[in-house]
Amino acid sequence: MANILKLCEDVLNGTKGGMHYKKIAEKIIILDSSVGNDLESVAKKVAASLAKNVSKTKGSKFARIPNGKGGHKAGMYKLKPKKKTGKKAVINTPINTLYTGKAGEYAVFSELLYWGYNPAMVTVDHGIDIIAAKDTNYFHIQVKTANEIGNKPYNFSIKKSSFNRYNNSKTFYIFVLRQQDKNRYFNDFVIISNNEIDNMIGFEIKETRDTYSFKIQKSKGQYELNGRRVIVNDFSKIK
Structure with missing residues (x-):
């Protein structure tokens, strides 16, 4: 029974x-x-x-x-009402950064499809990961991915040689912010054009001889990229 x-x-x-x-x-x-x-x-x-x-x-x-x-x-x-533990999900095995990077690329690939772009992965990476088409326009997209580490900022870098190679094209850089909210994982996407980066060089971007550095900080649901407030998840910027 x-x-x-x-x-x-x-x-x-x-x-x-x-x-x-x-x-x-x-x-x-x-x-x-x-x-x-x-x-x-x-x-x-x-x-x-x-x-x-x-x-x-x-x-x-x-x-x-x-x-x-x-x-x-x-x-x-x-x-009785169930008690909410508020505990975050735990990954027992550390994720290899190569897997993280490729996962970020596919996450962007998926979002592009949702936003009506026709994306294609680039076989050989020379500074571009995805080429996306919409109507008669083509866009170059470089993807950078980082995992959340406590309250620390997300850090990214772009090679100057790569940036300069595609600086005359319709190029966009997408920073994938992998993070946790209680018992689920999710991504936020910061999309920035090559023109915006060009305008930040010499003023807001730290640089070495070979790279440009970017720091994204999240505070109370807002994001700042090198001190400049940015909107996340707006793929309509790619135009």
Whole structure:
């Protein structure tokens, strides 16, 4: 025979205000014929099982319903609300940066499709990862991906030789910010054009002999790239 408490849980799940044990018994009979069809007998089993469960000091899934006068409503039961742990998902195996980079490229590839672009992966990477077409226009896209590390900023770099090679084209750089929110992983995308980077050189971008450096900081849901506030996830910028 099916577990009475499990059937009670199934019946009460999603209900508001709880339910009388006889009403629970009626629904259990419909839900699982193996409990029998004698309402009085099933109701007694339901009442006994629920009463025993709520008397537990630990591990009880059910609760009596207060009557507002210091007691409880006769025969009425409800499910206890589930506690939210707020714990983040844990990856036991560190992710190789080569996998992270390629995953970021495919994440951008997917978004481009959603936004109506026709993307193609570049076989040999000379500073461009994806070529995307829309209408009669073609765009060069370089993808950079980084994983969230606590509250530290995301750090990226672009080779000067790569930037200069495509600086006269319709080129866009997409920074993929991989992060966690409670029990799920998600990406945010910062899209910036070669023209915007050109305007930042010498003022907002740190550089070495070979690279330009970018720091993206997230604070209260807002993003700043090298101190400049940026909008995320707006692929319509690619035009």
